[in-house]
Amino acid sequence: MIATNIEKINQEIGLNARLIAVSKTKPMPALQEAYDAGQRIFGENKVQEMVEKHQQLPKDIEWHMIGHLQSNKVKYMANFVSLIHGVDSLKLLEVINKEGIKNQRIIPCLLQIYIANEETKFGLVQAELYELLQNKSFKEMKNIAIYGLMGMASNTDDSSQIRNEFKGLKMLFDKVKSDFFEAQDTFKEISMGMSGDYLVAIEEGATLVRIGSAIFGSR
Ligand SMILES: *Cc1c(COP(=O)(O)O)cnc(C)c1O
Secondary structure: OHHHHHHHHHHHHOOOOEEEEEOOOOOHHHHHHHHHOOOOEEEEOOHHHHHHHHHHOOOOOEEEEOOOOOHHHHHHHOOOOOEEEEEOOHHHHHHHHHHHHHOOOOEEEEEEEOOOOOOOOOOEOHHHHHHHHHOHHHHOOOOEEEEEEEEOOOOOOOHHHHHHHHHHHHHHHHHHHHHHOOOOOOOOEEEOOOOOOHHHHHHOOOOEEEEOHHHHOOO
């Protein structure tokens, strides 16, 4: 089943986006099955769980941290995490940068943008994003790299609302790209779309989709 799901989703998303298999709460055999089907990018939302799975699975997997991140947990994954999606404060970036220095690497991050019409979702609004990108201490950080933006749409059945939220994120991405990252080729990722809305996300320009239940079944 897992292999079939991955194949179907890969056909749907085509070559413009990459699939992140969101494996949070799922047992090792499920991840191994996805790996055997060729999947190489996995997403987790808890650091401890990601560390354990990273230790047990083959080392050619890219591990993406997609959840809300506490700064005291960064150190446990700083040596191997491939992309941190949910960065939404300068303080957190400072910690990630510090861990990057310790581990002698540049840690790729996405800045999480608040796009949903709900109180519960994390993320920066545009003014906060601009403030962060213009901050002097941000500009001095050499051991983080901003690869793009991430957003989570509202949890609603109204697909036109979801589409508009994704459109907004894509517009903001284009603006930020031209205002701050024109010369940085690695600033190219738009992480948006989950099991319920990834087709809309792809149409609106997603480059990374984060899909859990449509691959592994419900949690
Ligand atoms: C759990 C999770 C997903 C995947 O959700 P599904 O609906 O199972 O596809 C995507 N993004 C984030 C941030 C998540 O926490």
